[in-house]
Amino acid sequence: MNPVMADLPPGGIGMPNLLSRYAECTIWLARYMERIENLARLVDVTETFVRARSTTSGWMSIVQINADDERFIERHGTASEENVVGFYVIDRENPNSIVSIAHAARENARALRPLISTEMWMHLNMFTNAVSALGPADIRASNLSALCARLKQDCQTHHGITEGTFYRDQAWLFYLIGRSLERADQITRLIDIKYHTLLPSVAGVGSEVDIGQWAAVLRSAAAYHAFRRTVAGDMTPSHVVGFLLKNDGFPRSLSTSLSQLYWAVGHLRTDYGLKNGYAAAERVEELRATLAEQTVKDIILRGLHEFLDWVQRELHLVHEDIARAFWPAAMPAPPHRAPDAGTSQDQSQS
């Protein structure tokens, strides 16, 4: 027997394993597209708050949520609608802007061209071209809501095309991991923006303004009707936060995203024998347990912002566990990243 054949792993050839680089790019592609969608939601809800004059921190809150304070202040000083929206939608210098993220998503997709469907690539390419063409006129207040709706819809189209055309193998699981990681992270930011917006509070808990704001948060997460339908009683902070964090039927809730994340990591092991994911799986499991063990009232009592912060840090570590397991450090990082100097984890916001 040829020596090269002799040391083939069981099941080696015939069941092709995903290139590490493809796995990494797949996760980032999914994260970036999910991130754009959520950024559009954040801009949209902030606009609602600002328009209702129910905030003291105004447009700055979105900057704080994304931990972009330093970069933003250095460039713009004080926040206005024009400069914040510009910063997050069309500013190519800002790696966290929608246009930058769209380009980063396309670069990852370009690296994945051998793997993804032509439909996926074509849509991403057209989407990036459309986003690149956006100018100051497109982000004027009168156009903003329509623009956010269009951006959301394009991201949803991407998810739909992916769901309908992406081959179901390891790459699909990595895609789901990326998407649920990002979605989990982003729901905590959406809740947090309300917290930031109201510091110091201009409206008492339970006031009309307060209820109106929570309703806006729900709407921006596409959760309003489901909330009304399933939650009896008033729109109290704990009801809304509880819904967004712990409702297993709501597709963007933290608990749903975590359970999908856990499912995908688990299937890498059960379907493909990829046992290296156990560290990530364990961390996700702990995160889910912590969430399940506490009531929303407890969480709010102990500090909602601190809890959300902690969740974001844990999710960041999950991503690192995955990276260590499936694309070990021996491999230099792919060059096609938006140049975010912010964090150790390449592109993750924190």
Next chain:
Amino acid sequence: MSDPGNDPGSDLGGALGQPRGQQGPGLFVTYDTPDFYCELMNRRDPPPDSLTRIRDRLAHFGLTELRQRARVAEADLYNLGITFTVYTDRDAIDRILPVDLIPRVLTAGEWNHVERGVRQRVAAINHFLWDIYHERHILTDGIVPAALVLGNANYRPEMEGLDVPGRVYVHINGTDLVRDGAGNFLVLEDNARTPSGVSYVIENRHMMLRSMPDLAAGLDLMPVDEYGPRLRRALTETAPGGIRDAQVVLLSPGIYNSAYFEHVFLAREMGVPLVEGRDLMVENGRVFMRTVAGPRPVHSIYRRLNDDFLDPRVFNPDSMLGVPGLVEAYRRGNVTIANAIGTGVADDKAVYAYMPRIIRYYLNEEPILSNVETHICGEPEGLAYTLANLERLVVKPVGESGGYGLIIGPHATKAELESFRAGLLADPANYISQPVIDLSVSPTLCEAGVEARHVDLRPFAVTGESTWVLPGGLSRVALRKGSLVVNSSQGGGSKDTWVLAS
């Protein structure tokens, strides 16, 4: 040089009693059929029925209709992200846009001739490479000057004595052909390193069938979709001995390379991973790719990197694109590299001049496809002829300098010719000379309407246990009026090449 004896333009309108440029209704009403051999409108022999049918169908298209379809096709390409950066490399075909919607048609008989000729040429090149990296009979027999081969910049001592599987060096070959004023196919050059452009052949066909379904309807065209499976099979057949189910990969420089689109295309058509250098590693003389399940063995590499970038331990030490230790694994026979390292010596301009003799030497056959008549100035007769006819010839240096330092006699001034003559006499072995060829033309949609533009043809041959030639090949077209340059960076485009099966 045009041969006045068989001026193909003279019998066209005359026989029909029509003025020139009035061949039919619609599209070709204003077509000014040139004196050149025209692939569609102006062949010497009466065209076969199938060709006439295509011509008649085309004639019924209006210019507006054709332009409209061309716009849709272009938008299609834009959305598909088939965009290019300009990147000059002798083997690379970059920026093949736009695609012209009037196909270039070859008859079954023409194709049979080209196919046999290409096969013969590839066979000779593989014999030649085996020989020069082993016994060197052709050098000791004095057929090709030893200095030309051993002193060649693309000669790789690393290949000496290495027995490549199946004795195949050139798994993928692109032969650049032109047609002269009489319609004869002539080889302009061989591309035996990493020839590119095949993806456009297949993409162009897909686009043509989408854009011009009514033109293609019912025609018996030879298909081009087999290329990917054929290539994969060839790479499997030439994998190191004893390997079943060889793992084939395509090695690309990455997403910033101008031909990345083609790399993706071929990886998808073959169904194999597209890897970059950093995805591969060598351990104990074997090649592995990094996967989510750890390292997995790799047996055949279709590389789209030049020799110098393959392995920083052996070639360019600064290359970040290659794989350290790859050449060692190759030398140990643990991996197949396609094309083999060191094939550049076979498609060199100087060696080209000897190709007819190389074919006769190894195959004991006459060349089926002629070279462009080439005079080797390193030989006394060649030099004498060149000096006597300088003002009518193209004289090219044979070294690595590419397009630099050549002179086109008919376009040069007296002073330029005299100064060139001095350089030629100082180092005759560095030059070859060729006549200026009247390249054939094909009707092409241009700004002002349908006009004649020069075309060439690059058929692709895939060699494993045997050689298969993709029917047709890439037809490049010089979009600038009168230009002989089909390179895409200089205003070139492409056409779909239709080979009629009968």
